Amino acid sequence: MSSKHRARAIMVLGTTSGAGKSWLATALSRWYARQGLKVAPFKAQNMSNNARVVPALNGKLGEIGSAQYFQALASRCTPDVRMNPVLLKPEKDTASQVIVLGEVDEVLTRAPWRERSELLWQRAKPALHELMAENDVVVIEGAGSPAEINLHSSDYVNMRTALEAEAACLLVTDIDRGGAFAHLYGTHQLLPAHERALIRGFVLNRFRGDASLLAPGPEQLQALTGVPTVAVLPMWRGHGLPEEDGVFDDGISGSSRGLKIAIVAYPRLSNLDEFQPLRSLPGVRLSWVREPAGLDGVDLIILPGSKAVAADLAWLRAQKLDQAIAQHAAAGKKVLGICGGLQMLGESLLDPHGLDGNAPGLGLLPLVTQFERDKLLRPARLRFAPLSEPWAALSAVQAQGYEIHHGRTVQHPSLAAATPAVFSDSADDKVGVVGWQAGPVLGCYAHGLFEDSAVMQALFGAQAPSLDRVFEGLADYVDRHFQPGVLAGLLQDKKQN
Numbered sequence: 001m002s003s004k005h006r007a008r009a010i011m012v013l014g015t016t017s018g019a020g021k022s023w024l025a026t027a028l029s030r031w032y033a034r035q036g037l038k039v040a041p042f043k044a045q046n047m048s049n050n051a052r053v054v055p056a057l058n059g060k061l062g063e064i065g066s067a068q069y070f071q072a073l074a075s076r077c078t079p080d081v082r083m084n085p086v087l088l089k090p091e092k093d094t095a096s097q098v099i100v101l102g103e104v105d106e107v108l109t110r111a112p113w114r115e116r117s118e119l120l121w122q123r124a125k126p127a128l129h130e131l132m133a134e135n136d137v138v139v140i141e142g143a144g145s146p147a148e149i150n151l152h153s154s155d156y157v158n159m160r161t162a163l164e165a166e167a168a169c170l171l172v173t174d175i176d177r178g179g180a181f182a183h184l185y186g187t188h189q190l191l192p193a194h195e196r197a198l199i200r201g202f203v204l205n206r207f208r209g210d211a212s213l214l215a216p217g218p219e220q221l222q223a224l225t226g227v228p229t230v231a232v233l234p235m236w237r238g239h240g241l242p243e244e245d246g247v248f249d250d251g252i253s254g255s256s257r258g259l260k261i262a263i264v265a266y267p268r269l270s271n272l273d274e275f276q277p278l279r280s281l282p283g284v285r286l287s288w289v290r291e292p293a294g295l296d297g298v299d300l301i302i303l304p305g306s307k308a309v310a311a312d313l314a315w316l317r318a319q320k321l322d323q324a325i326a327q328h329a330a331a332g333k334k335v336l337g338i339c340g341g342l343q344m345l346g347e348s349l350l351d352p353h354g355l356d357g358n359a360p361g362l363g364l365l366p367l368v369t370q371f372e373r374d375k376l377l378r379p380a381r382l383r384f385a386p387l388s389e390p391w392a393a394l395s396a397v398q399a400q401g402y403e404i405h406h407g408r409t410v411q412h413p414s415l416a417a418a419t420p421a422v423f424s425d426s427a428d429d430k431v432g433v434v435g436w437q438a439g440p441v442l443g444c445y446a447h448g449l450f451e452d453s454a455v456m457q458a459l460f461g462a463q464a465p466s467l468d469r470v471f472e473g474l475a476d477y478v479d480r481h482f483q484p485g486v487l488a489g490l491l492q493d494k495k496q497n
Contacts, residue, residue, distance in 0.1 A: 006132050007040075007131070007134075007135045007137055007138045008136070008137050008168070008490075009132065009137075009140055009165035009167035009168070010028060010032070010137060010138070010140065010170070010490050011139075011162050011165070011167035011169045011170070012025045012028065012141050012169075013142040013145075013162075013169050013170065013171045013172070013187075013199070014144070014171070015145055015171065015172070015173040015183035015186075016145055016183065017144045017145075018174065019173050019174045020174060021142060022067040022071075023241055024172055024205070024478070025139050025140075025141040026067070026074045026241060026471065026474055027474035027475055027477060027478045028139050028487070029074040029075040029471075030074040030472065030475040031475040031478055031479060032075075032139065032487075033075050034475055037135075037136040038077070038135045038137070039135060039137045040072065040077050040083060040134070040137075040138050041068050041071030041075055041138070041139050042068075042083055042128055042131055042138050042141070042161075043084050043141040043157070044085065044124040044128065044156055044161045045085075045087070045156070046064075046067065046068065046084050046086070046087050047089075047096065047143070048065045048088075048089070049269070049270035049307045050065060050271055050273045051063040051065060051089065051271065051404060052065075052402065053377050053379055054072075054080055055080045056080070056081045056101060056103065060102070060103075061378060061379075062099070062101060062102015062103055063081075063377055064079065064080075064081055064083060064084035064102065065087050067084075067141065068083045068084040068141075070467070071083070071139065071141070073467060073468075074474070077135075081102035081127075082101070082130055085100065085127040085128075086099070086123065090268070091308050092308065092311070095109075097109055097307075098116070101127070102377075108120065117154040117156060120156065121160065124161075137491070140161060140162070140165060140167055142161075143157040144157075144158075145187060146158035146159050146162075147187040147190035159195045159198075162195070166198075167198060168198070168490040168491075169199045170199075170230070171184060171188070171201070171202050171227075172204075172205050173204060174205050174206050175204045175206060175207050176208060176235060180204055181220075181221055184221060185224060188225050189225075200227070201227060201228055201486060201490075202218075202228070202229045203230060203231045203232075204231070204232045205233045214232065230482055230483050230486045231483065233481050234481070239474060239477070240276065240464070240473065241276070241474065242272070242275075242276040243272070243273075258283035258284060258285060259283060259300070260285045260299045261285065261286050261287070261302065262286075262288075262298040263275060263287070263302045264290075264302065264303050264316065264321060265289060266315050267308075267315055268306050268312050269306055270306055270307045270340070271339070271447050274447050275302075275304070275450060276464075277450045277464035278464075281460060281463075283460070284460065289321070290321075291320075292320050292321055292324035295321070295324045295325070298328070299333060300333070300336065301334070301335045302335075302338065303325075303340075303342075303344055304338055304339075305341065305404075306339075306340030306341070308357075309344060309349060309356050309407070310357030310359040311356075312340070312344070313359050322362055326362065326363075329439070329440050329441050332439070332440050333440055334391070334440050335364065335442070337365075337441075337444070338443075338445075338447060338449070339405050339444075340405070340407075342409065342435075343361070343369040343407050343409060344362055345361060345364045345365040345441060345443045346361040346443075347361050347363055348361050348412075349361060349407075350370040350371070351371045352371075353371065353372070353373050355371045355373070356407075364438065364441045365418050366411060366416060366417065366418050366438065367411060367412060367418060368411075369408065369409045371407050371408075372407070373406070375406050376405055376406070376408075378403050379402050380401040380424040380434065381400060382398065382401055382449075383396075383397075383422070383424075383425070384396060384398075384423075384435075385419070385420055385421050385423065387421055387437055388419070390440055391442050393458045394458050394459065397454050399446075399454050399455050401447055401448035401449055402448055403424075405445060418436035418437060419438065420436060421437040421442060421444070422434050422435025422436075422444050423435075424446065434446055451467075
């Protein structure tokens with residue numbers, strides 16, 4: 001590259017999806033930032049329906065994967081679209097919306113996957129070089145496994161990025177799944193020799209038990225590969241960082257007593273990271289529900305965002321969850337719809353452009369939503385109106401959130417009006433309604449309500465740990481469990497044997 005300055009790149013690869021790459025990259029981002037270094041995250045391509053609104057090019061706003069958003073905050077830098085230049089948002093099993101540098105690219109969305117891969121790399125590569133020219137350290141996250149040999153020729157997210165950045169790579173595996181040594185050895189051996197040379201250490205993640213029982217596995221693995229095992233990270237479920245890629249806990253988390261909250265887990269639900277504070281809240285029992293029985297006895301039902309609102313609404317009806325939700329509301333118990341969940345609560349979905357699908361809504365709010373071609377992206381400065389019970393605790397609360405949606409929602413002209421419940425001040429000083437109430441049912445377009453301390457205090461009288469406290473805990477954790485000197489040593493060029 002032409003720039004005189006070039007950051008050191010540290011890259012986290014994984015033997016599988018869900019091995020712990022996002023978690024570890026976030027922890028390393030804060031660890032290096034604490035050394036007084038200027039740090040930025042990077043992931044060439046992310047596939048996730050968890051996204052955040054961040055600054056884009058030419059003064060616009062765009063969206064990136066939530067993992068890179070959190071990694072930027074952990075790095076103590078301002079998130080921007082270069083940190084995740086390509087975001088794929090799955091809409092169904094065989095198709096994803098392609099977002100390049102924060103904006104939807106309709107042409108690439110329609111292009112065959114293998115053909116578009118080279119085009120996407122040419123868009124992602126300049127972003128990587130810009131970040132490396134502006135920072136001391138760039139912490140890079142891979143995707144899936146770097147050793148998918150059927151995809152290797154077109155995979156630019158893993159080793160092509162590693163080679164471009166001359167990255168010092170860590171390879172992490174989930175030892176709790178079993179087969180960890182085979183996963184590490186097999187991944188290492190399937191890579192070409194010049195790519196294997198970039199791997200500086202193996203990391204065993206989510207270990208439970210006596211670490212001494214691992215011997216002589218790490219030593220034998222190093223004898224076979226020349227790569228040391230540089231960290232054994234014990235299982236830590238309560239670290240407070242949202243899970244990546246829409247992975248969530250199918251079980252019930254939190255206290256067996258207290259407030260019971262159920263989130264409806266339809267197939268294309270999105271922005272699950274915003275519910276992490278509920279998992280960390282004392283006195284809350286949180287569950288993810290796919291059948292009516294899971295709603296028995298709960299205090300609050302949440303309909304989250306969705307990347308395919310009409311399809312998820314059809315699934316909800318097929319599961320007969322629509323009836324259970326209606327009965328819950330009829331009993332005066334709280335229902336909250338967020339973004340796509342708000343749209344489902346209305347009377348109908350209209351789709352003149354073929355973006356999502358037409359469908360009748362649940363009829364719990366007298367609203368109509370029409371899907372428009374242009375996606376609305378904006379941060380939201382929220383003000384709650386005076387509300388009636390059971391939502392009165394939110395009256396006059398001011399909060400921060402963000403909006404990502406194609407839908408535009410208005411009052412149904414032939415039905416009794418819903419109460420405007422949430423107002424948003426936009427950048428052009430225009431005030432718009434982004435939430436409505438009808439009795440126990442509240443719908444709001446803004447994501448991030450549970451990440452706002454004022455909302456949490458009003459609803460629950462308590463707050464989850466702050467993100468900064470979470471990041472500090474992650475950095476402390478890797479500092480304790482990596483071998484001394486390893487993390488600092490990754491900033492140095494590899495010594496030649």
